[in-house]
Amino acid sequence: MLKIFRASIMHTPQSPFAGGLLASYEDGALVIKNDEIIDLDDYAKIATKYPNAKTHSFKNSFILPGLIDTHVHYPQIPVIGAMGLRLLDWLEQRTLPAEAKLADRKIAKKQAKIFLKQLARNGTTTALVFGAHFATAMEEFFIQADKSKLRITAGLVLGDRLLHPDLYTSPQKAYSESKALIEKWHNKNRLRYAVTPRFSVSCSDEILAVCGKLLAEYPDLYFTTHINEQTEEIKLVKEQFGAPDYLETYEKHNLINERSILAHNVHPSDSELSRIARANAAVAHCPSSNMFIGSGLFNMLKHLEHRVKFGLGSDVGGGTGFSIFKEGLNSYQVQMLQQNQLDLGSSHLLYLASLAGAEALGLDTTVGSFEIGKKADFIVLKPKAKSTLAKNLKYSSSAEDSLASIFTLARADAIKDVFVSGESVL
Ligand SMILES: [Zn+2]
Structure with missing residues (x-):
């Protein structure tokens, strides 16, 4: 069965240390068939392409790789x-x-x-x-x-x-x-x-x-x-x-x-x-x-x-x-804190937290990003209404900004759901 998960979506398909960029969709949709990712794009395009799929919409939320x-x-x-x-x-x-x-x-x-x-x-x-x-x-x-x-x-x-x-x-x-x-x-x-x-x-x-x-x-x-x-x-x-x-x-x-x-x-x-x-x-x-x-x-x-x-x-x-x-x-x-420090941005942090870990563990062809054919491992992050994160995100001017806020302020209480191979594990 086809399922669409709709939210603001971000992932790092390639390492930012090697010039890869953050891939982001402000109103995005991840399409899952059984346990696999079969598509990712703006929601408007996905909705037309898969009219019969069941859609799970998450308002004011982010979908990131597990x-x-x-x-x-x-x-x-x-x-x-x-x-x-x-x-x-x-x-x-x-x-x-x-x-x-x-x-x-x-x-x-x-x-x-x-x-x-x-x-x-x-x-x-x-x-x-x-x-x-x-x-x-x-x-x-x-x-x-x-x-x-x-x-x-x-x-x-x-x-x-x-x-x-x-x-x-x-x-x-x-x-x-x-x-x-x-x-x-x-x-x-x-x-x-x-x-x-x-x-x-x-x-x-x-x-x-x-x-x-x-x-x-x-x-x-x-x-x-x-x-x-x-x-x-x-x-x-x-x-x-x-x-x-x-x-x-x-x-x-x-x-x-x-x-x-x-x-x-x-x-x-x-x-x-x-x-x-x-x-x-x-x-x-x-x-x-x-x-x-x-x-x-x-x-x-x-x-x-x-x-x-x-x-x-x-x-x-x-x-x-x-x-x-x-x-x-x-x-x-x-x-x-170090001299000659690296100029890290939020996309580096997302890469380190997802695809780099998958590469280290020999799982990068299976998980770590939202490439087509990978297993649908992802989290839904929804900032609590009165939290500092929710307030701070209102001033965000880019996906990179929002991601930086997430790394700085999001903790377990912002995680609404967690999926492995398309199935909730919370
Ligand atoms: Zn140890």
């Missing part, structure tokens, strides 16, 4: 807002104790449901989710993720040192538990599996070798972990492994390829950037987390110069919430 979160932790809602700690103390004192609670399957189930609902309520339709250290918690997470209908890539988190001991695995256990989850969940409906060592600090070479073995056995798996987040962490990794740099500890086990997504990369060397680019791996840029736990300012210009792909990540709970709009605003602010 937002994409390239790095977010399922067990970490309880630690959002844990102030006063940098990475290694933040992990030790607040985060690892919270993650240990997911040994209880009932707690894991409850948290999975809450977590997935929060993604959807914030307009996130696709996410690469950093999982839990317990196979039962991941089994429960995948059950709930499948029910949520969101596009989720996730995996069991692996580590065997410098964690709380109840989070430790062994190479044998890491292999057998991961394999069982992969066999059951990878490529089931909208789910995919990512091999997920926590970070080199908490992984022996034996655990990283198991990750390499899994990727070799299942070549279409994804891989995600953390890299170059804080200077103390980088120093520790170099000491532990006697490695020239952080990336080498993963490269050694063949973990870096075009399906690898590395979170943070706030302090990379030029050599690491060029090797990440050569492997066509991606980076998850998590600006609110980088500020909140004091990691530093992401060098976007260097990532662009080296042609490294990157999307936005909320990094809940180091990050300050689920809103990818807020991450877009924070990424803008982080660039403004």
Whole structure:
């Protein structure tokens, strides 16, 4: 059946970093057949072209692509807002104790449901989710993720040192538990599996070798972990492994390829950037987390110069919430604070929040923009009548202006509905 969704529509069909422009329709219409986008144009033209389609009109509303979160932790809602700690103390004192609670399957189930609902309520339709250290918690997470209908890539988190001991695995256990989850969940409906060592600090070479073995056995798996987040962490990794740099500890086990997504990369060397680019791996840029736990300012210009792909990540709970709009605003602010900063506009932020995330996760032929043939993943944004956003939008003189207001002021309360493959998931 044909459906028309009418509102003000914006998307970025090509990267604004490569000269792409914002595509906008003030009174636009998106035409959906089953789960796919089959047309997009001004409403007047669409109405004539498809006279028998059912029209859903959203007044004073915007339709944007579903937002994409390239790095977010399922067990970490309880630690959002844990102030006063940098990475290694933040992990030790607040985060690892919270993650240990997911040994209880009932707690894991409850948290999975809450977590997935929060993604959807914030307009996130696709996410690469950093999982839990317990196979039962991941089994429960995948059950709930499948029910949520969101596009989720996730995996069991692996580590065997410098964690709380109840989070430790062994190479044998890491292999057998991961394999069982992969066999059951990878490529089931909208789910995919990512091999997920926590970070080199908490992984022996034996655990990283198991990750390499899994990727070799299942070549279409994804891989995600953390890299170059804080200077103390980088120093520790170099000491532990006697490695020239952080990336080498993963490269050694063949973990870096075009399906690898590395979170943070706030302090990379030029050599690491060029090797990440050569492997066509991606980076998850998590600006609110980088500020909140004091990691530093992401060098976007260097990532662009080296042609490294990157999307936005909320990094809940180091990050300050689920809103990818807020991450877009924070990424803008982080660039403004740096010398030689990039001149970002709202179209760059929309690209980072949608198509760039899809490119990072290997989903850009499926979602991320409103090109014909892509799946109909989109959000309907309607500013609350008396909100600052509603008042501010009255002064907007262009689509770019309106989009800048949205990134600055729109949060979950402005999201009216969320669609994945043309179906509401709220
Ligand atoms: Zn993280």
